[in-house]
Amino acid sequence: MNDSSRGAPPGTGYWGAPEQQPAPGPAYDGIEAADDHRTAQTRRMPPVPDAEGGKPGESPVPGPRAKTTDKSKKQAGRNLRAAIGVGLGLGVVILASLFVVKSLFVVVVAAAVVVGLWELTSRLEERKQIKVPLVPLAVGGTAMVVAGYLRDAEGAWVAMALTVLAVMVWRMTEAPENYLRDVTAGVFAAFYVPFLATFVSMMLAADDGPWRVFVFLLLTVVSDTGAYAVGWRFGRHKLAPRISPGKTREGLIGAVTFAMAAGALCMQYLIHHGSWWQGLLLGLGVAASATLGDLLESMIKRDLGIKDMGTLLPGHGGLMDRLDSLLPTAPVVWLLLVIFVGSG
Template sequence: MPDAAQPAPKPQKKSAGRDLSAAIGVGVGLGAVIVASLFIVKAVFVGVVAVAVVVGLWELTKRLDERKGIRAPLVPLALGGAAMVVAGYVRGAEGAWVAMALTTLAVLVWRMTEPPENYLRDVTAGVFAAFYVPFLATFVAMMLTADDGPQRVLTFLLLTVVSDTGAYAVGWRFGRKKLAPRISPGKTREGLVGAVGFAMVAGALCLEFLIDDGAWWQGLVLGLAVAVSATLGDLGESMIKRDLGIKDMGTLLPGHGGIMDRLDSLLPTAPVVWLLLVLFVGSG
């Protein structure tokens, strides 16, 4: 007797690979804290940025030690990183550069208290961490010093989030051609187009309605630049994580990974937004 026909397997649905409900809940909570601190007291927002920088440095140095045995000194990085953000807010670019230089010196001296083996490797990683996390974050603090500083920072955050959302939404639905398969297999060229389109529309709206003396066409340029820098930032951290052999930098944020997994596209985008806004509407 012939076997009964087996039912055809159900097609597999695409999955985001994370707990979407947890990711949304954590994202909304973080957004509420950030926006509240941004528009209530500027100094509180600077403190939020400094805390994020310190936690990001902790995650990065911990992963470097665990996976590669690289011991970038956390104490001078954390203290110098927080000071860098505050200096950027109080003294602008000059203060940020001075704090960066002093942090580098502190890393070099602090590592001297341990045996000389791998000294150059460890301090190189420390200087890289100081530039990658706190120095780039100082541009957020410098944005805040303008008269319309909260609106500039909000524009920066919105455009980065919208770019990431556009890339995810379009890539998930229409993505076929891989953007950089050896670095981040989930990213597609169609997703990049989505990021550019979403960010340019959001940029035009933000420059027209949020930024003093801004124009819609400037927002188009800004949105394009943000989509490119955010994508490169995401790919850059993916490169680091692939080298370390890890999926996430941490587990602090359910559905997101660690703080560094949320800062990846924000950090390289901050100087881009700061510079373009200064060119378009001045330093405020």
């Protein structure tokens, strides 16, 4: 018996032709035989999907074989025009505040800290039911940024300690359940967002502070761009597939190469008393810290089960999605610049 005939209706062969069977008895007359013959010949075989998910004019078969179209893939991505427009707008605001009125950039950093804390605490409460008090974090975070600009590292540490104390006291006004969990998350948020951002204002406090901050921002952007360009073109080997499947080892090499080249140029021509070889080390440090920062943010978002930290910036996600590589890079750049050319 041909295995292909399995599933065919009784009384038919593989192509639907009637098989020769003995008449069951007097009830089986010529009219009924003709009816069976017509029914067998008009019965359609179920369509068999091809490798592309279905024949022309037929709906694709649901399941693993169905493929998404190019249009759906494009719709799933980010809005490129919006992303470029928002990026250019942020760049104009940053450069204008950085080089026109230096102290105005402190306001920009403080505003970014408050928005970043709002996004982070909102996602923690939505996804994990962790209630982190935002008010003491926002006030303390602003104080950290200002203290770092006016009083350097000592002021930043004092503001950090007072912020943690304020979070602990503020949380005492609510029920004691999950107190330790919420306070621990608050300490993490205070360190992760405002304290790391304080190193940007500490860089700004130097005599050539605007140029130091500009180099910090430029090298971070160049590192991210190099990782994306090289990874997109040559990426084959995953860097950390469990955390961020899109990152590759080739992309990391691209980040290091681009950042070191840009660092050599920046230290030679933009930083007073800087040297090209110092720029190579600076670029290497930026590429490493920016990559780790990106992975850290991806780890947090995977734990929370979200793709973006917010929707504030069209085409980018939330503000924290743009600060992920900047925050851990700030202390690295500040420290290396102090070692190479002094605190200014």
